[in-house]
Each structure stands twice: as C-alpha cells, then as structure tokens.
Amino acid sequence: MPFHCLGPGEIIPGMVHANGVRRRVHVGDLQPGDHACLLFGSDEERASILRDFVLGGLDAEDKILYLSAEEDPPGPAALLDRCRLTSVPGGLAGRVEVVRLAEFLSRRGDLEPAALMRWLRGAAQRSREEGYRALRVAGDLGAALRDEHDVRTLLRYETLLAEEFSAGQALAVCQYDIRRCEPAALDAFASAHARSVEADPLVRTADLVVVRTYRPQGLRIEGVIDTDSQRHLRDALRSVAAVRGDVRLEMSRVEFLDLGGLRLLMTFARARAARHCTVELVGLLPHLSQVITLIGWDRTPGLRLGAVHAY
Amino acid sequence: MPTEAGPGDAEGAGFVHHACLYGSDAEFLAMAVPFVRDGLAAGEPVLAAVTPASIELLRGALGERAYALDTAETAGFGRRPVERVRAFLRYHESRSRPGRRMRMLAEPVWTGKTARQVAEWKRMESGLNVLLAGLPVWMICPYDLRAVPADVAEAACATHPGRMDGRRLIPCPGYADPAAYVAGTGPQAAPAPAAAARLGPTARVAAVRLFARERAAGAGLTGERLELAVLAVCEAAGYLLAAGARVALRAWEEPGFLLWELHSAQACPLPAFAGFRPPGVAPDPEDGLWLARSLSESLDAEAAGDGARITLRVAGRGFLP
Known part of the structure; x- marks a missing residue:
C-alpha cells in the first residue's frame, strides 16, 4: 500500500532540483559521474532498462554493483535472470556483485546512509584499483521503504550519493517503483537526481530517434520519417505490436513525416483495432493532423488523434 | 442518332458521363427533373451539385420529392479539380448501396476563373471518364449556355461521350479519348526562368x-x-x-x-x-x-x-x- 510521504510543496533539504526538472538520459549514454533515477511502473520496464544497464557496464568495463533489498535477486545469476539475460560475453567472473541492503541497517532496522556511503566509496576505490573504469551502481532502494521516516533517510542517502558520485569515480541508477509510493515522495526522489534514465532508443540514426515508453505504453518519435527511415519506424512499431491495451505515440518532436510514414501509422492503428484497442497520436504538428483529415484517415479504426503541438 | 433516355438507360456497370448544354431554365428542368425523379423512383441516391439558383429551381419543380434529393452548392463541392474528384468519390463512398447505381448532376463553376483554371477543369471533365470508370454512377454535367464561354461549351462535347437534351441522349461525335484530349491541350506549365x-x-x-x-x-x-x-x-x-x-x-x-x-x-x-x-x-x-x-x-x-x-x-x- 502506498503511504503518505510528504505534503505537497514540502521541501526536502538537499534536493538537487526542487522543481523536479531533469534531463533525460538513455541508459546506454550514462557516464561516470551520473546519478540518475528510474521511476518504473512495471517489471517489464525495469527489466528492459536494467538489461541495458548491465550490458552497458560490461561493455564499458565497469564494475557492476547491485544493492539488493529483501525481494531483490540474491546473487549475480539471479540478477541476470531478472534482466532476462541468459548469458553475457566473457562470463561474470567477479564483474557483477550483489550486496544486500540489510548489511547497512541499524539495530532498529533503519538504513544508515553514512555507512552505506562509506562502503560505496571503498567499493569505488577498489574497482579502480582492480582496473575497472568505474563503479556502476543500481538498486531498488524504494523496496526498503516502510514509512515517512524512511523516505527522509533515503533522501539523505541520495544527497550524499549525488555529492560523492559527481567526482566521476562511479555512476548510479536509483530505481523507484511508482506502484509502491505516493506521487509527492516520488517527486522528491526524482528531484534528488540530476537526470532521469530511460530505455536506449529502439532507433537512433542521424535523423530519427525512437524510444520505447512505458507510462503510457508506446513510443516517443523524434526527427524525420521519410523513405529512407520508414523501415526503422516499421520495426519500432512492431516492437509495441504485442502491447496489451492502448498505445500512445508521442510525436511532438517529429520534424517531418511523409505520406508513407503516415500510412505505417494507419496500418498500425488498424492492427490495434483488430485487438480491440487503440493508438493515440499525441503532439502531432497541426499540418500533419490536417493531412490526416484531408486524406480521410482521421476515420481509421483504432486511431485516436490527441492534442496537437504548436510550431 | 438521338435516342430517348428513360429509366432503363445507362444501367451498365460502369460510369456514364453526359453533358447537357441548356439555354434556359426550362431546358435545364426538362433534363434535370426526369433524371432526378426517375433516379429517386428507382431508389437510387441522387446528388445535385449545381449552383444555388439551379438547386432552388429544381426543388421547386420536384415538389415533395425534393426532400429525397441530396444537394451541394457546386462552388464548395471541390474548389479545385483534385478536390472535386475527391468529393465525388466521398459521396459515392458514403451513399452507395449494393446493387444500385447513383445519379449526380454536377455543374462546375466556369465564370470568374483564370484561363489556367478553366483549362484544368476541362481536363478534369475529360479525366472523370477514366478516374470514375467502373463506378456505378450516371453523371450529367449541365452547362448554362447563357453563362459559359463558347470554348467551354465546345469542350463539353469533347469531354463527354454524349449529351442530354431533355430526355434525349445525343452522342458527341467530337468526344476525345481522355489521354489524347490531355495530350492535345499542349504544354501545361511554362519552364522555369533562368534566375530560378x-x-x-x-x-x-x-x-x-x-x-x-x-x-x-x-x-x-x-x-x-x-x-x-x-x-x-x-x-x-x-x-x-x-x-x-x-x-x-x-x-x-x-x-x-x-x-x-x-x-x-x-x-x-x-x-x-x-x-x-x-x-x-x-x-x-x-x-x-x-x-x-x-x-x-x-x-x-x-x-x-x-x-x-x-x-x-x-x-x-x-x-x-
């Protein structure tokens, strides 16, 4: 059950961004010194991002450290299983470590931020000595939350972490399950991070970026869709074809969309309708909305036209 | 050879395209009233996309039957030829009934247009024979000889295989194959200037x-x-x-x-x-x-x-x- 954490507008000392404005970073673009949050709403969303986090760490020769709450994986193999990774190139061989948060609790069962931070500092130092590029930390700290006191403790930890990691010795992704906490607390946790992490793009070319989104389920499409890039859009749409329920395509950063690209969206809408659900196009530039209506495609089964976006 | 056009005419599977060159309201009604009345009596959707004055005239002559007539002011029924074609297709899509043909009175606006626009509309009239071929539509395009220029009236006989005079169908001997008609209208666009x-x-x-x-x-x-x-x-x-x-x-x-x-x-x-x-x-x-x-x-x-x-x-x- 979610519990009340903070009142509206309540300011927590140490907040990095009191207004909650953060830059998004793709998980594959994380660099040492980054301290990012992941607010996830489904196991699928977390698994997808965690998978890229682990693969990115192995690729960059980082030491990977997972802070495990009670429900979390007990060891590296279980962690890979959670990421839906069956094997990793070169094997684990000490490159992935799982540490239980229970080791940093006081006798009363409270998390001790300073003790955890000391340990992380040492772990980062050891990683460098062992030849790793950096220490790469992830964990679902929100899983350890019990009450408002824990929220404040966790925010202290986040503040310490932000200061510690800005030196560039380590990077961290702090996961919070939005199903387990109230919006005000989530805002506070999010505000304690300079960046929020999202899945690596399904498509990343010079002209087109397509990112899987989870809340709501769908895609964010940015850039240009023309004859050269239609196949990328088709592939990206296939990746959400199996989504149960409605899909939203966020299109406010689409600079150009040709008729062939529009047709792909209409074909996708009809496929949605066949599954008794819809696709909503949100943030379309007004002229694209006008073209859809001109052709008569605004009546396409399964299609919903959301708010348009100003030029 | 003129023939009497009755309810059984133009019942082929495809598009039938006739002109009607009329010089008075009475001549317009002599063609339009039986065309509309017979269509409605056969349970066919009938559209009159003509001038507001012609719509009023037609309604007055049809009496109670006018309630069943679909009408559209022609100036708004496709401002340009491509829009006109779309309007025809949309009407067909929205009103077609299985096994039934439909009828349309379609009178373009010819006055006040540039020479370029008039040429485009003439070409479209010819093009309808190709673009709507296969649709179960009987279309009559009225040309008001009191208003249209002589070249427009002349073109009507090249872009329609036949013309109606009252209920009589008169073949147009000057009817031109649409592709040949367009090819014969000469270059459509002037080349780009050197400074482009x-x-x-x-x-x-x-x-x-x-x-x-x-x-x-x-x-x-x-x-x-x-x-x-x-x-x-x-x-x-x-x-x-x-x-x-x-x-x-x-x-x-x-x-x-x-x-x-x-x-x-x-x-x-x-x-x-x-x-x-x-x-x-x-x-x-x-x-x-x-x-x-x-x-x-x-x-x-x-x-x-x-x-x-x-x-x-x-x-x-x-x-x-």
Missing part, C-alpha cells in the same frame, strides 16, 4: 527537403503553410525518385505563388490523370502525387523529352487560400 534557384539533380530525399524548406522560408512562408509546401514538394519528388530517377529542382516566385519545377531526365511512368485519386487502404504509387496535388494550387505532370516534369504552384505570401 536550383538544386541537383539529386537522388537524396533529404537534399530535396532541405532545399524545399529553405526556398519556402525564403519566400516568406511560415508555420503550417511552410510545412505543407515542403511536404508537397517532397511527395512530388518522391514520385519521381521512386522510379529510380534523379531529380533536378528549380524554385521561383510569382506574385501570389511559389513555384517548383521538378525535372527527371529518366523515363518515369506518368499516366494521364496520375494522382487524382485519394489514397486508399492499399498503397498506390500515385498516393504521394495526390497529396502534392492536393496541397498545391495547381500541379502539372507531363513528359519532358525522354523524362518527366512536375510543376507545382503553391500559395505564396499574401495569398489567402
């Missing part, structure tokens, strides 16, 4: 897009009109590029218009009346050309030497469409 901005030849869509955007912005277009102009040029270029061609572009301004000439030195299929049918569920190579045509004030596509040339006139600054 140039690009290419290129096979790169992105280069076309950047050039189109730069020229449209340079001509003072902004916002929605800028984006629609870029889209029109890109779709027209896409039609030529899809044939494996490289496209050379020219862009220039005339008062009220921004013009683009797209030239391909390679052969490219350009059927007469290409790009007049709106996109359907299944993709068609002419879809992009239809969109370019719909977003332009006019679009001329024609063979040029061994290649092809498409000329678009897009509303420029100061033009309030």
Whole structure:
C-alpha cells in the first residue's frame, strides 16, 4: 500500500532540483559521474532498462554493483535472470556483485546512509584499483521503504550519493517503483537526481530517434520519417505490436513525416483495432493532423488523434 | 442518332458521363427533373451539385420529392479539380448501396476563373471518364449556355461521350479519348526562368527537403503553410525518385505563388490523370502525387523529352487560400 510521504510543496533539504526538472538520459549514454533515477511502473520496464544497464557496464568495463533489498535477486545469476539475460560475453567472473541492503541497517532496522556511503566509496576505490573504469551502481532502494521516516533517510542517502558520485569515480541508477509510493515522495526522489534514465532508443540514426515508453505504453518519435527511415519506424512499431491495451505515440518532436510514414501509422492503428484497442497520436504538428483529415484517415479504426503541438 | 433516355438507360456497370448544354431554365428542368425523379423512383441516391439558383429551381419543380434529393452548392463541392474528384468519390463512398447505381448532376463553376483554371477543369471533365470508370454512377454535367464561354461549351462535347437534351441522349461525335484530349491541350506549365534557384539533380530525399524548406522560408512562408509546401514538394519528388530517377529542382516566385519545377531526365511512368485519386487502404504509387496535388494550387505532370516534369504552384505570401 502506498503511504503518505510528504505534503505537497514540502521541501526536502538537499534536493538537487526542487522543481523536479531533469534531463533525460538513455541508459546506454550514462557516464561516470551520473546519478540518475528510474521511476518504473512495471517489471517489464525495469527489466528492459536494467538489461541495458548491465550490458552497458560490461561493455564499458565497469564494475557492476547491485544493492539488493529483501525481494531483490540474491546473487549475480539471479540478477541476470531478472534482466532476462541468459548469458553475457566473457562470463561474470567477479564483474557483477550483489550486496544486500540489510548489511547497512541499524539495530532498529533503519538504513544508515553514512555507512552505506562509506562502503560505496571503498567499493569505488577498489574497482579502480582492480582496473575497472568505474563503479556502476543500481538498486531498488524504494523496496526498503516502510514509512515517512524512511523516505527522509533515503533522501539523505541520495544527497550524499549525488555529492560523492559527481567526482566521476562511479555512476548510479536509483530505481523507484511508482506502484509502491505516493506521487509527492516520488517527486522528491526524482528531484534528488540530476537526470532521469530511460530505455536506449529502439532507433537512433542521424535523423530519427525512437524510444520505447512505458507510462503510457508506446513510443516517443523524434526527427524525420521519410523513405529512407520508414523501415526503422516499421520495426519500432512492431516492437509495441504485442502491447496489451492502448498505445500512445508521442510525436511532438517529429520534424517531418511523409505520406508513407503516415500510412505505417494507419496500418498500425488498424492492427490495434483488430485487438480491440487503440493508438493515440499525441503532439502531432497541426499540418500533419490536417493531412490526416484531408486524406480521410482521421476515420481509421483504432486511431485516436490527441492534442496537437504548436510550431 | 438521338435516342430517348428513360429509366432503363445507362444501367451498365460502369460510369456514364453526359453533358447537357441548356439555354434556359426550362431546358435545364426538362433534363434535370426526369433524371432526378426517375433516379429517386428507382431508389437510387441522387446528388445535385449545381449552383444555388439551379438547386432552388429544381426543388421547386420536384415538389415533395425534393426532400429525397441530396444537394451541394457546386462552388464548395471541390474548389479545385483534385478536390472535386475527391468529393465525388466521398459521396459515392458514403451513399452507395449494393446493387444500385447513383445519379449526380454536377455543374462546375466556369465564370470568374483564370484561363489556367478553366483549362484544368476541362481536363478534369475529360479525366472523370477514366478516374470514375467502373463506378456505378450516371453523371450529367449541365452547362448554362447563357453563362459559359463558347470554348467551354465546345469542350463539353469533347469531354463527354454524349449529351442530354431533355430526355434525349445525343452522342458527341467530337468526344476525345481522355489521354489524347490531355495530350492535345499542349504544354501545361511554362519552364522555369533562368534566375530560378536550383538544386541537383539529386537522388537524396533529404537534399530535396532541405532545399524545399529553405526556398519556402525564403519566400516568406511560415508555420503550417511552410510545412505543407515542403511536404508537397517532397511527395512530388518522391514520385519521381521512386522510379529510380534523379531529380533536378528549380524554385521561383510569382506574385501570389511559389513555384517548383521538378525535372527527371529518366523515363518515369506518368499516366494521364496520375494522382487524382485519394489514397486508399492499399498503397498506390500515385498516393504521394495526390497529396502534392492536393496541397498545391495547381500541379502539372507531363513528359519532358525522354523524362518527366512536375510543376507545382503553391500559395505564396499574401495569398489567402
């Protein structure tokens, strides 16, 4: 059950961004010194991002450290299983470590931020000595939350972490399950991070970026869709074809969309309708909305036209 | 040889296209009333897309039957030929009944148009024989001899296989095959002036897009009109590029218009009346050309030497469409 954490507008000392404005970073673009949050709403969303986090760490020769709450994986193999990774190139061989948060609790069962931070500092130092590029930390700290006191403790930890990691010795992704906490607390946790992490793009070319989104389920499409890039859009749409329920395509950063690209969206809408659900196009530039209506495609089964976006 | 046209006429499976050159209200009604009355009696959808005055006249003559008649003021039933074709197709789509044909009275607005626009509408009248072929539609296009210029009345006999005089069907001996009619109307667009901005030849869509955007912005277009102009040029270029061609572009301004000439030195299929049918569920190579045509004030596509040339006139600054 979610519990009340903070009142509206309540300011927590140490907040990095009191207004909650953060830059998004793709998980594959994380660099040492980054301290990012992941607010996830489904196991699928977390698994997808965690998978890229682990693969990115192995690729960059980082030491990977997972802070495990009670429900979390007990060891590296279980962690890979959670990421839906069956094997990793070169094997684990000490490159992935799982540490239980229970080791940093006081006798009363409270998390001790300073003790955890000391340990992380040492772990980062050891990683460098062992030849790793950096220490790469992830964990679902929100899983350890019990009450408002824990929220404040966790925010202290986040503040310490932000200061510690800005030196560039380590990077961290702090996961919070939005199903387990109230919006005000989530805002506070999010505000304690300079960046929020999202899945690596399904498509990343010079002209087109397509990112899987989870809340709501769908895609964010940015850039240009023309004859050269239609196949990328088709592939990206296939990746959400199996989504149960409605899909939203966020299109406010689409600079150009040709008729062939529009047709792909209409074909996708009809496929949605066949599954008794819809696709909503949100943030379309007004002229694209006008073209859809001109052709008569605004009546396409399964299609919903959301708010348009100003030029 | 004139024949009496009755309820059983024009019941073939496809499109039947007749003109009616009338010189008085009585002559109009002598054709229109039986045409509408017989259609309604047979349970056919009947549309009168004619002038408001003709609609009023017809309603008065039909009496109670006028309630069953669909009407549209012709000036608003497609401002340009491509829109007119779409309007016909949409009416058919929305009102067609299995096993029944439908009837349309379609009287274009001829007065007040430029010579270019009149030529485009004449070509479209011819094109309807191709574009609507196969549709179970009997269309009669009334021409008011009190208002239309002589060349328009003359063209009616070249663009309609027959004409109605009251209930009598009179074949048009001057009827021309539509492709031949269009080919015989001469070059549609003047070539680009020497001072026009140039690009290419290129096979790169992105280069076309950047050039189109730069020229449209340079001509003072902004916002929605800028984006629609870029889209029109890109779709027209896409039609030529899809044939494996490289496209050379020219862009220039005339008062009220921004013009683009797209030239391909390679052969490219350009059927007469290409790009007049709106996109359907299944993709068609002419879809992009239809969109370019719909977003332009006019679009001329024609063979040029061994290649092809498409000329678009897009509303420029100061033009309030």
